[in-house]
Amino acid sequence: MTGEQGAVAQGAAVLCAVAALWRVAEREQGLRRARLVLAGVGAVGTPGDHRDPGLTGPSWRAVGARWWAAVRGRRAWLCLPVAAVLAVLGESPLPLVAGALAVPLVGRRLRASALRREREARSDAVVGLCGAVAAELRAGRQPAPALLFGLRATGALGPQEEAEVLAAARFGGDVARALRSAARQDGADGLAGLAACWQVAVDGGAGLAAGLDRLEAALREHRDQRERLRAQLAGAWATVAVLAVLPAVGLVLGSALGARPLYVLLHTPVGLGCLAVGAALEAAGLWWAARIVRGGERV
Structure with missing residues (x-):
């Protein structure tokens, strides 16, 4: 094996080790979340202790989980170890310079992807909110309690917007106005339709449940169209x-x-x-x- 091939093999081994450590830490993080969901936070360990038992004690799993938690929000910095491997293989500092320049570009791309996922999750939560409120109305609840239940069940709004809508619904405020204000969130455009249905029901006495059913169907069709286009x-x-x-x-x-x-x-x-x-x-x-x-x- 020539020196160049040996260097390539060493670089490949380093990359494989980094990928394996990433995978182990991700798997450990998933197991930790599953234990918390299935067993309950307070059911593991001593009573009143809300710490995850997988993270207590000096173990390699705890170190891996902490490493993953630290790296997860800074994945763009992984360009630097890859650039370091290329710099060692090529015996030149140019890959390090390229890796440093790539960090902000990759970070920007990752942030854009995270914002897109957050926007789509909020849009799906608004669809669920319309369906939950309509179901509660058909079950006999009044509009304000039905809206309160839907907001708590779906988490469609941010903390500040949810507090404003909840205050308006509880104390007889302008719920439609609060919903239109919350619709300015990225991905929450469907709340403007919910506000319009609420306003029509309050002013004209129209059935709110029927309007929400039609709004939910329209929002769901828009989401399905987006998913079909993405699949294509x-x-x-x-x-x-x-x-x-x-x-x-x-x-x-x-x-x-x-x-x-x-x-x-x-x-x-x-x-x-x-x-x-x-x-x-x-x-x-x-x-x-x-x-x-x-x-x-x-x-």
């Missing part, structure tokens, strides 16, 4: 992902064949030029492909 675009996103990893696959294959691509790219003028042009073309291609797919999602 899954193949396009897979193509984008394949295009993103092709350069890395080429580097691995070149190293396996003994061509020393990292040395050529990082230590020769021609290689540095090819690296700069290739990185620019790769970034432009990924941006353009992602733009096309996101345009299809907005149709």
Whole structure:
């Protein structure tokens, strides 16, 4: 085995070790949440002790769980160890510079994905709120208690918005206005429809349950349409992902064949030029492909 192949093997071993530790910590975190849900927080350990028993005591599991909790919110920083491995393999500080520049870009992308998931979760909670309130109304509850029950059951609002709506419902305030104010949250547009149904029911005496049923059906259809469109675009996103990893696959294959691509790219003028042009073309291609797919999602 040549020196270049040995370095590639060492780098691959480091990456595998990082991935394995990540996976073990994630599995431990999932087991911890399952124990809390099934057994209850106070049912494990001594009475009144609300700490997770899996995190007490100096064990490697506790260390792994704490490591995962610390890294989970800073996943963008994992670019640095990957860049360090490439720097060792290529015997150049350029990968470290690229990794440091990639941290804010990856962090921005991760934050955007987290906001999108939060927006979709809130939208689904609003659909559940409409259904819960309509069900309580058909069961014989008055509108205000039904709304209070639906808010507590679904958690569709943030703490401040929920407090405002609850105060208006309990003390005879303007519930429709509070709901319209809460609809300004990202993903809570359906609350504007709930506010309109509430206003019509209060002013004109129309049936609130029937209006909420129609609103729930419309919101649910919109959500199902979004999911169908996302399923149809899954193949396009897979193509984008394949295009993103092709350069890395080429580097691995070149190293396996003994061509020393990292040395050529990082230590020769021609290689540095090819690296700069290739990185620019790769970034432009990924941006353009992602733009096309996101345009299809907005149709």
